[in-house]
Amino acid sequence: MRCLITTYQVWSEELDVKSLIPDSNIRRRLSPFVKRGVATGLQAANSAERVGVFVDSIVTATGLGCLEDSEKFLKNYLVSEEQLLNPTPFIQSTHNTIGGQIALGKKLHGYNLTFSHRNDSFINALMDALLLLSENESNAVLLGAVDEVTATSGHLLHRLGWDKVFGEPKDVCAFFVLTSVDSPDENRSDSLDISNDGLVMQPSHTRVLLEFNCNDISTPTDCLTITADKSSFLSIADSLISAILLLEQGEESVKVIDNKFSILLKWHS
Amino acid sequence: MSVKVTGLGIVSSIGLGVQEHEDALRHGQHGLKLPMFLNSIHKVPVGEVPYDLSDLKEMLGLRKNKTVTRTALLGMIAAREAVRDSKLDVEEQRIGIISGTSVGGMDLTSVFYKDYMVNSLCGRISNVVGHDCFDSTYRIAQDSRLSGYSTTISTACSSAANAIMTGCRMIEAGILDCVVVGGTDALSLFTLNGFKSLMILDDELCRPFDKSRKGLNLGEGAAYLMLERDTLRAGHEGYGYVKGWANSNDAFHQTASSDNGEGAFRAMSKALTRAGMIDIRPDYINAHGTGTPNNDSSEVKAMERLWGDSIPMFSSTKSYTGHTLGAAGAIEAVISFLSLKNSLIWPSLRFNQSDNDVRSAPESILKAQKGLKNVMSNSFGFGGNCTSLIFSIDK
Structure with a gap:
């Protein structure tokens, strides 16, 4: 299964959250985690628009969902003995909150799904995005990976000894805009505004080709290989970002591998 | 290609298994009343499955001291029925499982957190390991010997419907020949208080579409369907x-x-x-x-x-x-x-x-x-x- 990556975005303090989420009421209510995810996803979608690619579907992956909101609501009803609860953290505790808020922000009525399946969350979401493109159900899919490490989750992973086995847990917040390999290219502008965080693939008329292979764990000798770690349930998304950065630094192709699959990235002209 | 349904499994407050559901539906018997097991100060009717954790484990033949969330137990019961009903030899198939859940193992997380918030060294850690959405799907897959593709969809109240949709798409695409699809969610103080705080819980029996309707009654349960490519067992009669x-x-x-x-x-x-x-x-x-x-x-x-x-x-x-x-x-x-x-x-x-x-x-x-x-x-x-x-x- 193959697709093109048009733009990508990882969370950065430099993102202009105020202009990305202009409604101050919404901005105030969103927890920091949800706000970061929504802003990052919107930025990836907006960057794609500047090269004529309009996201119509959203697929997100999260291993543990909105932990901060979940914990806040849990604590509130336990402490208050179920009295006079503020519904906001409950409302925002669902795993699809970020996907839903992005749809709301961009008035996207299309397909919108969230996968939550521990270490496979992101691969399952990627497969679903590829399937959507192959079904011609979507012209451009916004694929996101969002997980946060909270004080509690960090502490519990430590109590379980997971950090010793898999490394210190990390936050993940990365979004990609995927289009079909045969998607038309006419609308792409010649001069791209790449001053804004360098989100758009460079040079302007090349995009990254992503090739997903199930059951392909053979390590090739002809290109750089990144093995996804297990420090986060969504490490593969981080590895994809690292791979894209390597391409931007001049590598011709980079492979991300796991024990079950491989993802080959290379420039597409 | 068409997607055939060849197995059904279900558990909810109105019954254990497909036959009990059919009977309850025919006779207008709802399952909404004050809960026996969910210990909340809010005295509202809920659709509670009338078995406690040890009853459910016994039904499944699991050890009593094994820590399993109610969400996973309900899911295992329904999935077993769907697999059995389909008469498929699941170990011989290119099979998968796609399950939906909204709050996963929140029932036991809530128990854990009550102790944990007082002292962070307290709380039985095994009660929180099944917190994530993955846990119930994984246990159901193990229990029903579904060794292929496995995933969990969590889009709140449409999770199971999306699992069914995704299963159909994967069969259509030729990625799977058959797939167990559905969802599971147990009652929890988390969701009960959530809907209470939104002021959309009715403290009487819910009355969908009626002029006097005031809100919903929360329920719990699980259901799974066996979907298969219609050409997999061409002669096999399905439900549709x-x-x-x-x-x-x-x-x-x-x-x-x-x-x-x-x-x-x-x-x-x-x-x-x-x-x-x-x-x-x-x-x-x-x-x-x-x-x-x-x-x-x-x-x-x-x-x-x-x-x-x-x-x-x-x-x-x-x-x-x-x-x-x-x-x-x-x-x-x-x-x-x-x-x-x-x-x-x-x-x-x-x-x-x-x-x-x-x-x-x-x-x-x-x-x-x-x-x-x-x-x-x-x-x-x-x-x-x-x-x-x-x-x-x-x-």
Whole structure:
């Protein structure tokens, strides 16, 4: 299964959250985690628009969902003995909150799904995005990976000894805009505004080709290989970002591998 | 290629297994009452499965001291039934499992956290390991020996409907030959207090589509369906087919539905197109129909936009089971297939009078409908998530 990556975005303090989420009421209510995810996803979608690619579907992956909101609501009803609860953290505790808020922000009525399946969350979401493109159900899919490490989750992973086995847990917040390999290219502008965080693939008329292979764990000798770690349930998304950065630094192709699959990235002209 | 349904499994407050559901639906027996096991200060009726954790473990033949969330236990019971019913040798197939859940193992997380928040070295750690959505799906897959593709979808109250849709798409794409799809969610203080804080829990029995409706009753349960490529066992008789599916977003509000039901309208229209039924009305719609003022009026508005004054017969079987959240789409899919199997339209219980918002009236008494062929089932969730499925007797 193959697709093109048009733009990508990882969370950065430099993102202009105020202009990305202009409604101050919404901005105030969103927890920091949800706000970061929504802003990052919107930025990836907006960057794609500047090269004529309009996201119509959203697929997100999260291993543990909105932990901060979940914990806040849990604590509130336990402490208050179920009295006079503020519904906001409950409302925002669902795993699809970020996907839903992005749809709301961009008035996207299309397909919108969230996968939550521990270490496979992101691969399952990627497969679903590829399937959507192959079904011609979507012209451009916004694929996101969002997980946060909270004080509690960090502490519990430590109590379980997971950090010793898999490394210190990390936050993940990365979004990609995927289009079909045969998607038309006419609308792409010649001069791209790449001053804004360098989100758009460079040079302007090349995009990254992503090739997903199930059951392909053979390590090739002809290109750089990144093995996804297990420090986060969504490490593969981080590895994809690292791979894209390597391409931007001049590598011709980079492979991300796991024990079950491989993802080959290379420039597409 | 068509997607055939060859196995059904279900557990909810109205019964254990498909047969008990059929009986309860026929006799108008709902499962809503004050809970026996969920220990809340809010005295509201809920659709609670009348077995405690040790009963459920015993049914499954699990050790009593094994820590398993209620969500996973309910899921295992329903999935076992669906697999058995399909008569498929699952170990010989290119099979998968796609399950939906909204809060996963929150029932035990809540128990854990009560101790943990007092002292962070306290709380039985095994009670929190099953917190994530993955846990129940993994345990169900292990229990039913489903060794292939496995994933969990979590889109709040449309989770199970989306799992069914995803299974159909993967069969169509030729990625899987058969797949167990559905969802599971257990009652928890988390969700009960969540809906209470939103002021959409009715402290009486819920009355979907009725003028006096005040909100929903929460329920719990699990249901799974075995889907297979129709050519896998060509001669094998199934319950029917999944002919249409679509997911759309209302893009209106995180929890409320738009007045004109935009997301619902789009999901239903797309599912009909997918099923090749643009000019064919479904014979019956098993509505999302939670019983909240907002949902029910928005859903009917969307139906009226599609069919004007002649909207199909519809009802909400949440008036029997309560709103089972992440499991609802699968529970209602099984109930829809029981409708097709028996040519019966299940009534919306406790409906008396339409109001100005909800002009069209649901079916309120059990109705035999000869030649019942197509049933539509709607599931809507937080985040504007709207899914519509179409089940059919014919290919």
